[in-house]
Each structure stands twice: as structure tokens, then as C-alpha cells.
Amino acid sequence: WRAPPGTRTLTPRFGPSKPMLAFRFLRALTLVHRTAANSSNAARSRRIQRAAFASMAYSAGPRRAWSRALLCRLHFHRARRRCAGRRRAAGVPRRPSTTGSPADGLRRLVPGGTGMDYCGLLEETADYIRCLSEQVKLMQSIVDSVGPGGR
Amino acid sequence: MDMHGKDGCNSLKNEDNLEYNHSGNSSDWQQCNPSIGCSDSGNPSATVSQGNQIGSTPCSSISMADPFSAGLWNLSTESTSLDLCKDKLQGSSNQITGNSMPIGGTLLQTGSGVLHPSLSHFPSDSAFIERAARFSCFDGSDLGGLMNPYSAAQSQSPHSSASRESSGAQIQKNEINMMEAVRGASLSTTDHGSKEKDNSHAAGNSSSTLPAAMKRKRPSEDMALDQAKVASQISGEMDDDNMELEKKAEQNSSTAATSTPRGKQVKDGNESSKEDFIHIRARRGQATNSHSLAERVRREKINERMKLLQDLVPGCSKVTGKALMLDEIINYVQSLQQQVEFLSMKLAAINPRLDIDVEAVLSKYLLQTCTGPSAAMGSSSGIVRPPPLHPSQQGLAQAGLSGMVNLPDLFRRSINAQMTASQGYKEPKMQVYSLF
Numbered sequence: 001w002r003a004p005p006g007t008r009t010l011t012p013r014f015g016p017s018k019p020m021l022a023f024r025f026l027r028a029l030t031l032v033h034r035t036a037a038n039s040s041n042a043a044r045s046r047r048i049q050r051a052a053f054a055s056m057a058y059s060a061g062p063r064r065a066w067s068r069a070l071l072c073r074l075h076f077h078r079a080r081r082r083c084a085g086r087r088r089a090a091g092v093p094r095r096p097s098t099t100g101s102p103a104d105g106l107r108r109l110v111p112g113g114t115g116m117d118y119c120g121l122l123e124e125t126a127d128y129i130r131c132l133s134e135q136v137k138l139m140q141s142i143v144d145s146v147g148p149g150g151r
Numbered sequence: 152m153d154m155h156g157k158d159g160c161n162s163l164k165n166e167d168n169l170e171y172n173h174s175g176n177s178s179d180w181q182q183c184n185p186s187i188g189c190s191d192s193g194n195p196s197a198t199v200s201q202g203n204q205i206g207s208t209p210c211s212s213i214s215m216a217d218p219f220s221a222g223l224w225n226l227s228t229e230s231t232s233l234d235l236c237k238d239k240l241q242g243s244s245n246q247i248t249g250n251s252m253p254i255g256g257t258l259l260q261t262g263s264g265v266l267h268p269s270l271s272h273f274p275s276d277s278a279f280i281e282r283a284a285r286f287s288c289f290d291g292s293d294l295g296g297l298m299n300p301y302s303a304a305q306s307q308s309p310h311s312s313a314s315r316e317s318s319g320a321q322i323q324k325n326e327i328n329m330m331e332a333v334r335g336a337s338l339s340t341t342d343h344g345s346k347e348k349d350n351s352h353a354a355g356n357s358s359s360t361l362p363a364a365m366k367r368k369r370p371s372e373d374m375a376l377d378q379a380k381v382a383s384q385i386s387g388e389m390d391d392d393n394m395e396l397e398k399k400a401e402q403n404s405s406t407a408a409t410s411t412p413r414g415k416q417v418k419d420g421n422e423s424s425k426e427d428f429i430h431i432r433a434r435r436g437q438a439t440n441s442h443s444l445a446e447r448v449r450r451e452k453i454n455e456r457m458k459l460l461q462d463l464v465p466g467c468s469k470v471t472g473k474a475l476m477l478d479e480i481i482n483y484v485q486s487l488q489q490q491v492e493f494l495s496m497k498l499a500a501i502n503p504r505l506d507i508d509v510e511a512v513l514s515k516y517l518l519q520t521c522t523g524p525s526a527a528m529g530s531s532s533g534i535v536r537p538p539p540l541h542p543s544q545q546g547l548a549q550a551g552l553s554g555m556v557n558l559p560d561l562f563r564r565s566i567n568a569q570m571t572a573s574q575g576y577k578e579p580k581m582q583v584y585s586l587f
Contacts, residue, residue: 018516018517019517022512022513022516022517026509026512029498032499041496041499041500042496042499044499045492045495045496045498045499045500046495047499048495048498048499049491049492049495052491052494052495053491102473102474102477103477105477105481106477106480106481106484109481109484109485109488110484118453119449119452119453119456122453122456122457122459122460123456125460125480125484126456126459126460126463128484129460129463129464129480129483129484129487130463132484132487132488132491133463133487135491136487136490136491136494137516138512138516139491139494139495139497139498140494141512141515141516142498142512142516143494143497143498143501144515145511145512145515146501
């Protein structure tokens with residue numbers, strides 16, 4: 001393989017764009033509240049969760065493998081639900097990986113982690129963790145801002 | 152001659168090193184920190200061709216010596232650290248004239264005998280040669296004494312001395328791409344010089360702290376380590392001084408290297424060719440074939456990523472070991488995902504009638520990492536803000552998000568538009584997209 005000419009000892013880490021995240025998520029949240037006001041809480045929470053992941057993926061941008069995989073998964077699920085009816089995939093028996101590499105657990109957690117080498121997986125994990133924590137902070141601040149008055 | 156045969160074998164082995172080093176040098180050193188004294192790209196290429204020729208004629212010590220001297224004197228004149236170069240030049244001068252090494256002694260004598268005719272076309276360096284000859288009787292460890300007479304001579308011919316210094320530096324850097332005949336013995340002495348340099352410049356360029364990996368800003372330490380390694384390969388017998396220095400080198404390299412010293416001999420490593428676009432210095436005692444080099448680079452990348460992850464995941468700094476770290480990371484990601492799920496449930500449970508106070512949310516969320524308000528004020532025109540938000544307003548501007556000040560307006564507008572209008576969903580989106 002070829003090492004890049006300008007050796008990057010530590011690549012600069014660009015964090016997730018907070019304004020983008022906030023904007024997207026807030027917009028999605030209001031959308032959910034508006035359109036699904038009469039559905040159950042559970043369904044709404046699932047939609048909100050999906051909206052959270054979608055806004056995360058969009059704000060991270062397409063240059064990240066995990067965001068691409070996440071968006072693919074979201075679109076695929078949405079398409080499958082709308083078009084193909086409800087077909088549950090056969091549950092794959094999960095075995096704790098004793099023989100596999102130690103990174104298998106991580107691969108399952110991080111979207112798009114299965115198709116990556118260990119080095120890229122670690123990088124994607126770092127970015128994923130950063131975005132996830134930003135999302136959590138945002139949602140927490142929303143909940144806090146509503147205050148104890150909310151149901 | 153026995154020595155010639157040995158030289159031949161070694162030169163063949165080092166031919167690859169020569170080619171590799173030279174091709175690596177031309178691109179590598181362009182990016183070097185010039186403070187270390189990188190050479191021009193042109194010069195190493197000149198030496199490359201000579202080196203190739205030399206490799207093909209292993210038994211002619213004269214041709215072997217030629218590129219050495221040519222490279223010695225033709226290298227760039229850039230050099231900042233005089234001491235550094237002095238040390239290296241000490242080593243190089245010892246290379247030329249030989250030292251007290253039993254094995255290297257005969258080699259160097261032949262080398263020095265060979266060098267003289269080639270050196271004839273460097274008249275300005277004759278004074279240096281005399282000095283070098285004088286230095287040959289000095290022990291390697293006594294380089295401190297050697298420095299003084301040399302520094303006196305420097306004032307005489309600044310240019311040539313500068314070239315010598317830089318060439319000395321270059322020798323270190325180019326891994327003495329030349330004949331290992333002169334190089335082999337010289338390496339043990341440059342080992343002296345390099346170790347002296349390392350010890351004296353421990354604060355500055357501490358080789359013991361920098362892992363010798365891909366192109367770094369301080370390749371000199373890599374050079375030193377590599378030379379020490381090759382020296383150990385070539386010279387079978389060691390003086391007591393050299394033994395001490397070898398141990399010192401081992402300590403230095405062991406602190407610098409990762410915890411996996413290779414059992415392979417450096418000799419075997421030199422036999423395999425290094426790829427010419429991976430600029431990695433093999434560490435002492437480690438195999439230098441391309442596979443292990445690539446692996447080592449990969450491992451270092453992984454270690455670097457793990458360090459980043461360690462910073463991200465709270466409470467991970469105490470954990471040592473890759474497996475435990477991985478478990479911690481997995482737990483943290485799982486907990487984050489669970490938090491998202493829990494918070495989304497909470498958000499779903501919020502009464503949708505309640506207006507989400509966008510400014511409050513944004514101020515709170517976007518200023519979470521900001522410490523304190525600065526003098527810079529950004530005003531969001533027309534927005535009535537409760538007093539506690541004034542510091543957060545200042546913090547907004549302080550955060551350097553100059554465009555951010557307009558965002559709350561747009562956010563509010565877009566979200567209100569969505570909440571009120573049923574069909575107007577697209578328009579606010581368009582509005583806000585124009586901002587981004």
C-alpha cells in the first residue's frame with residue numbers, strides 16, 4: 001500500500017456541526033409533533049428516535065461511512081415499510097463472538113461497521129461517539145427547556 | 152581480499168537500502184523540517200545514480216568510496232544546528248579516516264587510502280582531511296574534545312565547512328547511503344556521534360521519546376537508531392565503548408520502540424527490499440521487510456485512534472489494554488444509544504402543544520461548551536431575550552459562530568411557519584437552506 005505523502009500523525013477532527021444538528025432535529029421534532037399528534041407515544045417516540053438518527057447522519061455529512069450507512073438504513077426501512085409491506089426478516093441467531101475478533105461487538109453497534117477494517121472502524125467509532133453525544137446533549141437541552149411543565 | 156568480499160556482500164544488501172533511501176530522500180526531505188537541515192532533492196538523486204553504480208560493482212572499493220565522498224561533499228548547505236552537524240561530522244570524519252575498531256580499522260584504512268585520490272578534487276577540504284586524520288586517533292567517546300578543534304577550523308572556510316556540516320547531517324539522514332565498507336565501521340563511530348548528540352540534545356530531539364515511524368519531523372533520531380542497528384549488523388566485534396553505546400542505543404530504542412522487539416536480525420531485514428514509497432525507518436532490532444513495516448504503521452495508526460477514543464470516552468484513561476478499552480467503548484456507545492431512545496420517549500411524551508422555546512434551547516445547547524462571555528457582542532436584532540440570556544448572547548458571538556446570530560431568527564421563523572402553515576413546509580426549508 002502507499003502511505004500518503006504528507007504523513008498525518010493526527011488528523012484534525014472536525015466535530016459534528018451543532019447548528020445543523022439542532023436545526024434539523026428541531027424541525028423534525030416539530031414535524032413529528034404536528035403530523036403524528038394522535039398516534040401513540042411509543043410510535044411517536046420511535047419516529048423521534050429515527051428523526052434523531054437522521055438528523056445526526058445528515059449533519060455529519062456524507063463523508064463519514066457511518067452516516068452513509070445510517071441514511072441507507074433509514075431510507076431502506078422507510079421504503080420497505082411503505083412499499084413492500086411488513087415482512088420481518090428471520091432473526092439471525094446472535095452468538096457472542098468468542099472466536100471472532102474483539103471488534104465484532106463494536107462493528108454491530110456502529111452503523112456501517114461491518115465492512116471496515118479495524119483502523120477505519122476506530123475512526124468511525126470516534127466520530128459516531130461525538131455525534132451521538134451531541135445528539136444526546138441536544139435532546140437533553142430540549143427536554144430541559146420545556147421544563148417540568150411538560151407531561 | 153577477505154574484506155572486499157565482505158564488502159561486496161554487504162554492498163549488495165545495502166544496494167536496496169541505497170535506492171530506497173535515495174528515492175525516499177528526494178521526496179522525504181522536501182517535507183522535512185528545514186531546521187534539521189534537509190538536503191536538496193537534487194543532491195540525493197545525484198548520489199542515487201552513483202550509488203547504483205556502486206552497488207553493481209561491489210568489489211571496487213574505489214567506486215564505493217567515490218559516491219560516499221561525493222555525497223559527503225555535495226549535499227546541501229542547509230543546516231541549522233551547528234552542534235548537531237558537528238557531532239555528525241565528527242562521526243563522518245571518523246568514518247573517513249578510521250578509528251580504533253579492529254574490524255573497521257582495516258576497512259577504513261583501505262577506504263581512507265581510496266578516498267584520498269577522490270578527494271583530490273576537493274581542494275578546499277584538504278584542511279578538513281588533515282583534521283580528520285588527526286581525529287582518527289581520538290576515541291569515539293571523546294567527541295567533546297574533537298568539537299573544539301573543529302569549531303576553530305570552521306571559521307576558515309564557512310562554505311565548505313557548512314557543506315561539510317550539512318553533509319555530515321546528510322550522512323546521518325541519508326543513512327550513509329554509501330559503501331558499508333566505510334559505513335560499517337563508521338556507523339559504529341557515528342553511533343558514538345549520534346549517541347553523543349542524542350544525549351546532549353536529549354531535551355530537544357529526544358529520540359527516546361519519539362517513535363521512529365513514518366516521515367517525521369525529526370528523522371535524525373531514526374537515522375541514528377538505524378545506523379546503530381546497521382552498525383551492530385556489520386561489525387561483529389565491538390569495543391567496550393561501543394558495547395556501552397550499543398546498550399545505550401538499545402535503551403533508547405527500546406524506550407522509543409513499541410513493546411514488540413523482533414527476533415529477526417537486522418541483517419535479514421536489510422536483505423529484503425524496502426518499498427520506495429513508504430518512508431519508514433525500521434527500528435533497532437526490528438525486521439525491515441515491507442510486511443512488518445506496513446504492519447507497524449498500521450499498528451501505530453490504531454494506537455493513535457485508540458488514544459483519541461480514550462479522550463472521547465469518559466473514564467477510559469484508567470483502563471489499560473486494548474480489550475478493556477474496546478469493552479469500555481462498546482459500553483459507552485450502547486449507553487449513548489439507550490440515552491437517545493430514552494430521551495426520544497421523553498420528547499414524545501411532551502405535550503405537543505407546548506411551543507419549544509427555540510432560542511432557549513439553542514442558547515443552552517450551543518453554548519454548552521463555551522466558558523464565559525467575551526467582550527464581543529453579537530446582537531440578534533429584534534429578539535426579546537430574558538436577562539439570563541444576555542451572557543449567553545455574548546457567548547454566542549464569542550464562539551465565533553458569526554452566522555449563528557441569525558440562525559435563531561431563522562429557526563424560529565421556520566419552525567413557527569411549520570407549526571402554523573400546513574402547506575408552507577417547503578418554503579422555510581428553502582429559506583434556511585440558503586443560509587447554509
